[in-house]
Amino acid sequence: MLRRRWSKVVLFSWLAVSLAGCNGDDGPTGLDPAVFELAIVSGGGQSGLAGTVVDEPLVARVSRRDGGTPEEGVTVSWGVVSGSGTPTRTTSVTNVDGEASTRVELGSVAGAVAVEASVPGLGSVRFSDLTVLAAPSIASLSVTSADPGDTIEVRVNDLSAGVAAQVLFDGVAGEIVDQTPGAPTVLDVVVPAPIGVCSSTSVSVPVRLRADGVTTAAIALSVSVPANPFQVGQVLVIEGTADASCALLPSDGGNAKYLLVALSAAFEQQGNFQVTLGAGSVALSAADASAAPAATGFHDKLRAIESRLADKGLPMARPESGPQLFAGPTIGDQRDFWVASDLEAINAGQIDENAFERVTGTLRFVGGNTLLFLDDAVPSNGLTQGDIEMLGELYDRHLYETDVDFFGEPTDVDDNNKTIVLLSPVVNSLTERGSNGVVIGFVFLLDLFDPNTSGCPECRFSNGAEILYGLVPDPDGVHSDPRTRERVLALLPGVMIHETQHMINWRYKVFESVVPGLDRLWLGEGLAHMAEEKGGDALFDLGDIEQANNLYQDNFARVASYLAAPDSFSLTATEGGLIVGARGGWWLFLRWIAEQYGDFILRDLTQEAERGVANVEARTGESFFRLFADFAVAAWADDLAIAGLQARYTVPKWNLREIVQVQPQGGGDPVYALQPLQMTFSTFRGSSINEFLAATSPFYVELDAAGDPNSLQLQLEATTDAGLAILRYE
Template sequence: MPKRPWMVGLPSLLAAACSSSPATQPPLPPCTATSGGAAGAVSQVYAGVTIIDPTQTSGCAVFQANASGAEIDYLLVPQAVNGVPDDSSRFLLGGAALPSAPAPAPAADFGSAPLGAQQRFDLTLRRAERELAAHLGPLVQPRAAPPIFAQPFAFGDRRPFKVCGTIECNTHPTVVGFVRKVGAHVVVFQDSADEANGRTLSSFDFDTLAAVFDTLLYPADTSAFGRESDIDGNGIVMVLMTGKVNSLVASPCTGGSIAGYFYGGDLLIGFSGGNSAEVFYAAVPDPNGNLSCTHSANGVKRTVPGTFIHEFQHMISFNHHVLQRGSRTGEELWLNEGLSHYAEELGGRLFLPGDSTTFCYFIFGDLYNSAQFLASPESHLLVDTAGIGGLSNRGAWWLFVRFVVDQFSTDTTRNANNVVTRALDITGSTGASNVGTATGTPFATVVERWALANYVSDLAGFTTPPELQYKKWRFRADYVTIHDACVARIPSNPPPFPSSYPLIPGGGTGSALNISGTMRGGSGTYVIAQHPVAAGQFALRFSDPAGRALRSSLAPRLNVIRIQ
């Protein structure tokens, strides 16, 4: 097999400092056989990758004549790789023989599965934490607050908790919780008002749930991401099961319900709405729907653990970024949530082999979200802090973190994976800069490879370069497996789940391509350019919709790989 080179155009690492071209700039000249020189030449090597930086090639990518005796297919992925949150721009990709095209019609709105109540509340809390940290956040780790209990917790001990009273968490009523189970790392409290009204788990269920927290999820999260803070000096994480979580969403909960949450305000000394303690809040059983929509005991036991391991990553991240290193913003939304969705996958794998049902409850959301993203990747941001997307964005965030862990671990073991995720959490860096520092590889390179991997990682009949592979998933087969194994195991009206791989590129003959779309930060549009047998040289011009140079601050790229 011939060597598979990565051919990279001349770097434009300073592009982010440049402003967009003025609207009066003339269109780019037509592409020719020599446009862009070596930087614009596309490799014909099978599985060879070429990264075209159009700011260095007058927008041109040049494909040599096909003398191979068979059709050649190239996968093309236009992409913006600057790592700037929420950045996007329209583009036009057209064959050089075409005249300058007028501005195309607006791109179709592919939409997105809307966020559920749990995800909307999660975004609300992450934004609130950033605002609080900006105003109250310490620049160094505060000393531990005096512990409320001088002695270790014991069954029946009571203490007050301030909780979120609304979905905006702008009121903080007080409830009283009492200890139901004491573990080595986690102590479970029950809201006394819910206990009095029968909204509680059995003693056996408390023991079982606490054991899952204490012996599986806590060790997994802390091994993967580092330790949580201990600002109250008691050495434990408190879990409060309270109906105030249930009542955050009114019946009939058409947008879903909330299983639990962590709030960084609890860790900021001086915030009157917090508890100055490490607390995870969880819903209680409410089979009669007295507080909101109904929650069975089995439903609580199924959904709360996955929420705990997700939210606990946020707690750990808040400690390392805000408390330990003085960040006034914390980790960027997209990477913070990507790591928490990775934590859900990590939790699910703890139950394999042997408990496929629990695995399904942990992993189903990640696979569903990723399928939504892959069905229309060009419509959704990867590098996103606005939080205006949907479940599709979360699918992109998880896929990216999964790819980074797979690519930069020394092997496929959990311990090796943990080295990468700890590097991403135990740091003061955030966002694209964090990825570059943790991996020792420019963010642009990582995200270019990720975009290609989403299509070619397990492409049938293709010899995929190792740098373009997911290691823990073979998605074309695994979507089918998860569909067949998990849909029947999730009785509470699971969303439609694809039974085949959803990423299907458009395309056509390369010299006749005329593709318009939008590059949304980090994501890509997928196109297959066909080069018929004995067809001559052709070129593609990669420009803005009016045929002018793309804004250099985007760090625009045309990623190309020969797949046939």
């Protein structure tokens, strides 16, 4: 898992992108073994827990025997020939170094795994030394109840040597003071101390083991909660339904400082909620104010159509249904496409040629994973052939393959092992002149259905293929506002990797699910924004900092909007997908989840049947409320170097406080975008503040004892799904 610390010094040095384009050829097949050879480069000898993805890719190389010159553009096939596992890519194409790669998702059965890479004519090479380790589980605890500070035995089945483990008490790691190998392995663990409650009580704490990205099922432990005061770096989380709804904040001689986060915890619901602060209490209730209206832009209309289609359980297109199939596509081939041009009409049931535009595209790039077509009706002064090859190579070799590695493979309804990219001015025309936003590109679920499906009038406009639509340069503004060549080349990569993730998600949620349907809006879009980040990581690792920054920057712009008003955006919204700030929150929450469970949890969230909150709870084994509360603390506490604060309450990959800065009202030096309300113990006791919150949103307050010698007692009064998170930071 990546553990870099990134800063704005790297992220915001926006330079021109310069990538060398290759010929885009599918590459030679049936290679002469007297001339070429296939060899293993790296990736063997790895092991991992069942259900995880190996850390390093398996890499094979095709080169000429005479001099070892690498051969670019060769398709390498991957398959597991023995043992339990699945390659993340079934095919990949050699790069300029002659190398092709895949990762392996380890199966559920412990033991050896062998993976073969093969090329027609060259035979195969075998990676035969991969190992699946049994996933550990907690067999038992030595006690059923304990006091904070007690050392208990946690007995663990199948904890392999060398596997690092943590024991989590409701998400908080206990100190492992001793480990005795055996069957089971015995871990001596100190029970962490819950703190900050007003009076002694006891709570049922879920105890889990986390090891190399795998989290076990929980065993309950009853832990007494004494009325101990806060220490710096400690966090108290109170759920509205909990027994302990009172918090005691000592002033520590008037020097203590706290972060208070009031949590509206109405997950995947619409509406506003009200928080009332003051007079020693935090009260949350449903509000009379109506929720902000959902956006009704292009992507919202598109999702409405796709949701209706997905719920019908329609059949997937078959290869023979495709209007024009390519056995061996070559540059210059032409194909006709239907492109949606009036979503409002489609939503209204006016499904005819007036809602779709028929265009002819010419094939301009062929890659191992990609066919890139350019609409014949593009405006003048557009993309050069060099631009097209650069864009095609970027998508084919890096963006598409990153999507496949971290999320899975999309469908292949036309049986050509390729995704079609169509760049067309029809996409430009989808943006009304003078609009604040722009439709850069999209994918359309309709294209994956059989055009001949009865009872589906729109299906006759299906192209029967995986197609990613994108805009084109239009410097004279013929089809919408002017779009320059440089701007289009900067905009397309992020949308290409984002939309491809949606196609992958559809495979599992729509076509392979017992109950077909789209993912919840917040999770589906959050995963697609994570794809943008992972694409940036892949390019950063290749040394292409400029293009990496291009993929990173939009997420940070979105998260700046989110952090500036986090109480305005629902972290689990099910409608209103055009809201920029909400998307920033969805991405940051999933980035934080990946910090806890590893980046390959994104693959599980994409491929498993559950959706939204239920999916996150099933994949992590934690309650969504606790995840939400701890994330809310981390979004503020990151990079403050608070003594005693656990890493769970930070976002280790990114220096958020350095990257996400805004200009304060009234001028002055830039500050972190998240600025809580400032209150003292005295003002909190003597005043009443009312604020409206979106569902699943946090409201932040910094509480300063400010010389007050008296402790502050807080009572949570909740008439709706709600909670509190409190951090002492000084």
